[in-house]
Amino acid sequence: MRSSILLLSVLVVALIAGCDSSESALSREEREAFEDEIQAAILALEAAIGDARADDVSACRLAAISTDGCGNPSSFRVYSVTDGDTLEIQRLAARADSLNSAYNLALGTEPPCVTTEPPPLVLEEGRCRFEPQIVVN
Template sequence: MVKTWVKMGMGCVLLWAGVASAQETSEPEARAGYQSCDRAEIDQLESEALALAAPGGCEDVGQCRSAPVGAKACGGPRSHVVYCATSTDEDRLLKALERLEKREGQFNQQCDVFSTCEFISPPELELVEGQCRAVTPS
């Protein structure tokens, strides 16, 4: 039997005497790829990154910042995190968010993840009682 990998969208489909998905085939390389499609690592990286963001401690809204979180399959971030630049180790936060984005991008491609293609804009920021937060649209 002949195996062929065909690029379709952001992932691969295994064609083998008909169509078989990674989870349906007994091929070891396909099974290994399917088993790695567990979001636990992505969730852990996101939790670690968000724990670094401190929204409190600012005295002026100009000290408030937002940063993109994750990677949608269509491109762009899934959301944004709001934090105070004076009370957050910004370098550490941005590096953690970059690791998350890179790993989630790999995950999306490897696991054939689909998403909406809408752009998630950075939020407008406000300072309320020393806490940075996204402005809630009325």
């Protein structure tokens, strides 16, 4: 909680300072603290997701953990509604997304606006997973 208050204070200072995109309003230590908190949020989410076990692919869901410049989900984690606390998973995913957005805002950067199709979900050996995607250039 204390680190969240610190990071929110840094964000407010960055917003007041104008967040020039050519120069970060965050010091190296502040960036590292933000990155550590984002990583901790993602690790907590992954722990809550666990093995994402299910009997049917219909129990599999996606949780967005970051968004692009237009607010579209751009990064996901897979979970099962039958294996774990769905509300807690959604809360932790929203926290990771919020921290990622605040970090980008504090840095004065905005991810590009790219529509990303959610990856198809599959059930592999009783576990929810992304379907492998082949990218052709």
